[in-house]
Amino acid sequence: MVKFISKDDILPIRNEILREGKLTLEQCRFQGDDNPESFHLGYFDGEQLVSVASFHPQSYGEFVGRGYQLRGMATLKAYQSKGLGTQLVNFAIVYLRGQKVNYVWCNARKVAASFYGNLGFEIVSSEFDIPGIGPHYAMYLKVQ
Numbered sequence: 001m002v003k004f005i006s007k008d009d010i011l012p013i014r015n016e017i018l019r020e021g022k023l024t025l026e027q028c029r030f031q032g033d034d035n036p037e038s039f040h041l042g043y044f045d046g047e048q049l050v051s052v053a054s055f056h057p058q059s060y061g062e063f064v065g066r067g068y069q070l071r072g073m074a075t076l077k078a079y080q081s082k083g084l085g086t087q088l089v090n091f092a093i094v095y096l097r098g099q100k101v102n103y104v105w106c107n108a109r110k111v112a113a114s115f116y117g118n119l120g121f122e123i124v125s126s127e128f129d130i131p132g133i134g135p136h137y138a139m140y141l142k143v144q
């Protein structure tokens with residue numbers, strides 16, 4: 001099941017899956033994680049946290065209205081491809097709609113673009129490189 005979790009709870013999976021376990025937990029924090037309007041979601045298998053994502057208030061480009069950036073989407077390896085990431089983002093979309101947010105966007109790794117595409121996100125930038133991580137696209141989903 002999906003639950004709201006704290007800005008500290010997300011760090012171990014963020015490090016293991018997105019930073020190959022190479023950083024300290026402190027180094028895995030993103031600017032804005034502690035913004036009171038940011039929120040963090042986790043998917044739990046029983047007691048175990050297995051998938052995480054963070055949502056920060058942040059506009060993108062010329063898009064009109066209130067935007068949120070999806071950041072740090074990661075599912076533990078043993079739990080990938082089971083639909084958990086999809087459930088987590090769909091939970092966020094319903095919540096954001098309730099909060100009168102207009103759109104959500106992310107810098108999607110090229111390898112994960114199909115994941116976001118299946119959720120309805122569209123590519124809205126040319127391909128760009130994030131040094132040390134690889135090729136990305138900005139992707140956008142209208143929430144309302």
Ligand SMILES: CC(C)(COP(=O)(O)OP(=O)(O)OC[C@H]1O[C@@H](n2cnc3c(N)ncnc32)[C@H](O)[C@@H]1OP(=O)(O)O)[C@@H](O)C(=O)NCCC(=O)NCCS
Pocket residue numbers: 017018051073074075076079080081082083084085086087107108109111112113114115118
């Ligand atoms: C991308 C990711 C978050 C998806 O989470 P998930 O819980 O596996 O998502 P779902 O099971 O709901 O969806 C899986 C679908 O996403 C797509 N996908 C894209 N990249 C994938 C990846 N590296 N591994 C698994 N699925 C991936 C596939 O279409 C897949 O469908 P399939 O299993 O039928 O092939 C997860 O695979 C992950 O943590 N990957 C490594 C970190 C990463 O790339 N994060 C995204 C940063 S932008």
